[in-house]
Amino acid sequence: xxxxxxxxxxxxxxxxxxxxxxxxxxxxxxxxxxxxxxxxxxxxxxxxxxxxxxxxxxxxxxxxxxxxxxxxxxxxxxxxxxxxxxxxxxxxxxxxxxxx
Numbered sequence: 229x230x231x232x233x234x235x236x237x238x239x240x241x242x243x244x245x246x247x248x249x250x251x252x253x254x255x256x257x258x259x260x261x262x263x264x265x266x267x268x269x270x271x272x273x274x275x276x277x278x279x280x281x282x283x284x285x286x287x288x289x290x291x292x293x294x295x296x297x298x299x300x301x302x303x304x305x306x307x308x309x310x311x312x313x314x315x316x317x318x319x320x321x322x323x324x325x326x327x328x
Contacts, residue, residue: 240264247274263300274300 235254242248248267252260261278268274276298282291 235260242267245274247276251280265300276300 235252238251240248240250246267248264250262250264252262261280263274263276277295279295280293281289284290
């Protein structure tokens with residue numbers, strides 16, 4: 229990934245309630261999570277509580293962000309949360325995790 233390519237969007241995935249989501253990561257480490265409103269019935273409201281966890285290939289936690297809650301309506305494409313500069317990427321687009 230390079231700055232010219234902009235952000236990468238994950239494939240759409242579904243929660244247990246049937247809502248559709250995606251995660252977007254940009255070169256500078258900016259992370260956004262989206263609820264796709266078209267997956268909701270017209271006129272419905274949805275309360276979402278989520279926590280972002282980054283795992284390594286063995287399933288061990290590398291990073292966990294605090295829990296967030298929000299109320300959303302079906303008539304908008306919804307940006308749930310932006311996490312500024314939460315992840316670091318190398319020049320070759322590899323994820324950098326620093327032990328804290």
